[in-house]
Amino acid sequence: MATIEIRDLRLSFGALDVLKQLNLDIAEGEFIVLLGPSGCGKSTLLNCIAGLLDVSDGQIHIGGRNVTWEEPKDRGIGMVFQSYALYPQMSVRGNLSFGLKNQRLPKAEIEQRIARAAKVLQIEPLLDRRPAALSGGQRQRVAIGRALVRDVDVFLFDEPLSNLDAKLRSELRVEIKRLHQQLENTMVYVTHDQIEALTLADRIAVMRGGVIQQLADPATIYNKPTNLFVAGFIGSPSMSFLDGHITSAGGAPAFRTGDLTVPLAGYDGAVPAADGRAVILGVRPEHVTIGPDGAGGLPATVDIDEPMGSDSLVWMQFAGQTLSARTAPGHGLAAGQQVGLGFDPTRASLFDRDSEQRF
Amino acid sequence: MATIEIRDLRLSFGALDVLKQLNLDIAEGEFIVLLGPSGCGKSTLLNCIAGLLDVSDGQIHIGGRNVTWEEPKDRGIGMVFQSYALYPQMSVRGNLSFGLKNQRLPKAEIEQRIARAAKVLQIEPLLDRRPAALSGGQRQRVAIGRALVRDVDVFLFDEPLSNLDAKLRSELRVEIKRLHQQLENTMVYVTHDQIEALTLADRIAVMRGGVIQQLADPATIYNKPTNLFVAGFIGSPSMSFLDGHITSAGGAPAFRTGDLTVPLAGYDGAVPAADGRAVILGVRPEHVTIGPDGAGGLPATVDIDEPMGSDSLVWMQFAGQTLSARTAPGHGLAAGQQVGLGFDPTRASLFDRDSEQRF
């Protein structure tokens, strides 16, 4: 329950500028997810907030206090790591109490905090085991517990779930979300898994090369990605992109690729004047509809069908480019089959080819 | 283009029985995926097929030939590893040609095979680079190329994509699928990622503890899992399970949990006589419909909403148990809200509580 303000943060390792003039304001109790490809500086930013890296320039405020030069332990933060980072030679109880003993809290207080955290995380029966005797999910719970007992205002998570298998990941995801609703702490959560980002975040900061590309709530990020990078990075199966240019069809602006024209009426954004400008149209697979050939749709050829259980992803050739559509399974489409496509312009995104920005 | 038959295969490491009396028939040109949790013996089985492990008992036939005692190189197989296992100090060309040179193939033949493989995998521009100078996806492609140039009938893949990030993974998945369509080789593919299994396989063998639980095509596996384990393992977000027992409602069998009854008319399977037998009902999130409270649906309370971009996963409390439903995003459901649920019994699965087998 503290704000975090990051002002003009710069961090370089030698000649390598990892973070460049980064600004970020996090409200009290907010759940912020830092999302981005590997090496974009997410962990670096998190470590700066935690005080584990010395910043090269700029300031960090936590709860209104300038903590730029403070020790990690004095910043009121708890941190959870991808590799759990449990102390292997201590029992779970030892792991939980280590930080508290360092603070010289009274024994009773320590006991009580551990009991509470163990209850919240349902790890009571594990308290006397060593980390080696725990499963991955249990370890991660203990790691969270270690942050929990410290009674801090800010939780920092560095890819806490990446080492777990898909099933556990989705379970713990829900637990973390529930934990946040319960504690109402400020949380900063690093991941490169977009599902985690979308499901957990109040706001997502999509990063690339040390710069925040877009900072917004999940729906906005998903539906109105600010540029090509964000659009391609978010969404799985990912957005299909079609190269083309703007024309006008019957007065209204339209997108033209090859010899096909897609009307853009109702596009949620400022479509540029129909000046032949080179643009890229991005459509998410779930917004593409497939009809029978010739029934008014745009002509395409089925390429490959990927059944994914709950849905099926159909890859098609469309005007010489590849495009995917999500359909219900068992649609009976065979490779090579001709189909008619439909787009919903209100849910598509249009990007400038040069600047890669969304209109 | 060869069949694989595995007869009563047994393999133990000392006292640990990893594979127990395993039988598996793979047809010519089939794409079989071995799927299962970590440590279930997938890699072990693959290594047995490859001849890299000496079986404890049983036989392996490839292309109708008993190869149980043959050297890996004589089995007509190619293998691709999770860690790529490229020879780091050789160029890509060197990696591809090393095995061929060893077979003393004429130079021209080697050149030609490399050229063909490079073309298929689109790695022509990389031929003179070292693996260290390649990205993960490119490395994996080279690793596949190394199997490809050997002109073998059977391809074995051991989690070839697990080291890659989500985006690359989905791209390469499509490529492998395309490769299979093009080459029509027999392929055995190990993974613990169910999306890979569902999209790639002609048939999936779900394994657990060295035993094949179910061997069937993806749709069957997804829709009619043979037991609780398979049902829970396949599908993401995963199937919800409700504890209850069988009653009869108006003559027809029904599922009763708490004080709620779910009719089972139209269930795809043999529902046992209404004898109060303890059962578990499994429903996939996409087969749960959410309506307004009181409108005929079964009463439930919304717990957490997980927006996942293209869809939203809603977790609910239903008769004291947890259940999830997949809906379109932006449904406007808030935590604590009362809703009415609908199930489609034709797409649900019913398991015996004791044997955990599907009816």
Added chain:
Amino acid sequence: MVGADAVAGRLDGPTGPRPRRALSRRNVILYGTLIVIALYYLLPLYVMVVTSLKGMPEIRLGNIFSPPVEVTFQPWVKAWSEACTGLNCDGLSRGFWNSVRILIPSVVLSIAIASVNGYALANWRFKGADVFFTILIIGAFIPYQVMIYPIVILLREIGLYGSLTGLVIVHSIFGMPILTLLFRNYFTSVPEELFKAARVDGAGFWGIYFRIMLPMSLPIFVVAIILQVTGIWNDFLFGVVYTRPDVYPMTVQLNNIVNSVQGVKEYNVNMAATILTGLVPLVVYFFSGKLFVRGIAAGAVKG
């Protein structure tokens, strides 16, 4: 065939594990080579033991490889407690205890310093640390001869020349580079997140060292202890240059006994003395060789 029914339904042909002949050509070559080489390595030990158990007359007969006809432990007794150097005739026994007195503080001190150094270098990099470390590593390779003399002067200036403390310091100094390198590499391989977690938990430099790092570095400590025990025990040069005769270590005593030729060379006594001197490190190796290899893998060799 009794079990014919049981295997009904199976196909014919190779079944089960590939048959392996114990005497396959590969095995013959492999084990043959190994055994021959092992014999070569064992030969000197064998010669030492056998010779030390013979009487002088038998040795003069000349075959060093033949087993003793008449086993005598007299040479051992003599080497341990009777052999003379000059006027001192108490054999190796005195040197043994001196060695122990030198060994224990030297090993403890050098490992303590080196492990803290390695830890500081791996986890608490500060400006210039790498420079000092590089100097240290290069220093490991400077021939001792270059430094013997100036160190005599240094020790004299701080008044520790000739004392046991002085020798302990010398051992710690010369053990430092390699040990620091070992520890640094090992601690670098400990996940950094563990260290970060401990810092967030409020543990300081020493807290992390004692509570987190130490308990998980057994393998590397084993390597360090083995290296130091053998190195210090086997040391001759420092022992002889930096101490005085009443605290001479065992190796110096050995050299004295072996080189104090009284009439004929008493090879049996010399061999017994040699084995006795080598016994401590040998025992250490025989009992912890496995840990040594594992520790080397963890600390010395990085891929």
Added chain:
Amino acid sequence: TELEVTHWWTSGGEAAAVAEFAKAFDAIGHKWVDGAIAGSGGTARPIMISRITGGDPMGATQFNHGQQAQELVEAGLMRDLTDLAEAEGWKDLVNPPSLLDSCTLDGKIYCVPVNIHSQQWLWLSNAAFEQAGVAVPTNWDEFVAAAPALREAGILPLAMGQQPWQTTLAFQVILTAILGPEGYTRVFGDKDAEFAGGPEMAEVFQAAATAREMSQGSNVQDWNQATNLVITDKAGGQIMGDWAQGEFQVAGEVAGEDYTCLPGLGVNEVIMTGGDAFYFPKVDDADITQAQEDLASVMMSPETQVAFNLKKGSLPVRGDVDLAAANDCMKKGLDILAEGNTISSPDQLVSPDSLSQINDLFVEFFNDPNLGPEEAQEIFAGLIADAG
């Protein structure tokens, strides 16, 4: 008072001799703490020097006569014994006087010479020659002539240990024997390079080459092992200093009967007055200072001189002692000494550094058959020209 004394006398005869010192010293109420360092002077000296310069000096220490300790003296690390020497009148006692001269620096005396070592001896096994059917030689040339017969009989003509100082010694002995005292002084005293390159010297190298041949197949390390070959009649002879006598004695052999000794190889009967001396590092402790003085006095006393030198096989430094108990060989030595046929040892004439270079040459020459006498002589002349 306990006094630590370092030395490198560890062979059988030597240790017995040292015990005499210790006995005498303990008898006057002190305690001799023995600091024997095995090996040779080469091993022991560095340790002694570093202890002295390192500020942890022993009570007393052995050095050879000569320039070895000169710098330590110059640096003021050694005790001045002039008062004691004057009180006891060493100047008049010590014979030859050159011994005391080498203990003297700027008119002050810093060491106690304890014995005279003559190196110029050829030790022959009578039994070996008997076996070979030739008469026991009486000089070097006869020995050389007898060599083939010895070989025939399966006997090694010349026993020679592998340690470098032994070959050096042999060479020095051959040189002295052939050149005589004058020639020796011209080479090492005057450093006459021209002479060193001349025909007389060529003879020396020729003789050394012969010795080199005669010692082929001598596979022992230590000098006393080589002596042992002579004692056990496996070798015809050995060129070695008078300390070899101690070994014969310990083995119970009788001079003239079982073995024969030829001083100066039977060619030029001279004795090189090298030997050992004890130095006393400066210490602050008054008790120890006193003990040092007592030890110096004891070492010089006639009784100790006799007892020590009899065991050691060397000659006493005092002209006034009676060595009735001396054996055949030792008497020969005493006679030569009485006649004044003495030369200074190279240690006394040449700096250790130049000497070590010269010695290296001898050693190399002796061990490398490919190095011809002419070539070696040329190098030798060069070294003498540069010597300081």
Added chain:
Amino acid sequence: MSNGKRPTQLFRNLSAKIAAIPMILTAVVVFVGCSVWTVVYSFTDSKLLPRTNFVGLDQYERLWGTRRWLISIENLAIYGVLSLVFSLLIGFLLAALLDQKIRFEDTFRTIFLYPFALSFIVTGLVWQWILNPDFGVQNIVRGLGWDSFTFDPLYDSSIVIYGVLIAGLWQGTGLVMCLMLAGLRGIDEDIWKATRVEGIPMWKTYLFVVIPMMRPVFITTLVIIATGIVKLYDLIVAQTGGGPGIASEVPAKYVYDLMFQAQNLGQGFAASTMMLVTVVIIVIPWAYLEFGGRKHG
């Protein structure tokens, strides 16, 4: 907008800096200080005691005009090259043999490693004994009726250095084997599987795949062996004493003898400076690669 109260950098990580003091002292005072001292005094004519009477390069001229030094250098070169080659070769061979999933691996490994526990003094003595023609191998073979057999490396000045080599290898290959074994164990199991599937014979796999992959291990090992070679001293002293004659002299012994025996410190310092230069030439590039190039490893 800038950094308000940046605390002084000196006191950050204070404990770490304090803890590193012994290391810093050792590095600066002992290793740098003593080396510089030695180099400086190599330009003087110090004899028994160091003194600052500078004589320029005289000591070096004399050094390179001394046969014994030249022989020492030559010996070291022969010993060094052969020892490097054979240590690596034998060490790797042994490691490769042990890596074949053999039975009694522990036993064999212990056998190969135990000589490393013994000092060079002990090693030298034992091998002197075994190579002694009157007692050792030569005698035994002759005893078997092979009268003309000659194997007396320690008594033949042209091959004595090979006799030393035998002992040196016996003592040192165990450690090399250990390092190599650790390196081999670090190689991805999948690489082996890949070569088996491709039907690459074992020796080719080692030669073309495994050895190139073990480059870092080889370099580490190489440096360890190389610097051990430069220090070669105890073994010579114990085994041959530099003989026969000066045929097995080595630089380290030259230094020691000149400093302490010939009482010519200046010359000894000059020789040790030459050794120092050699070491620096060997080690600096390696140290740079290993610790300098990789900035934040």
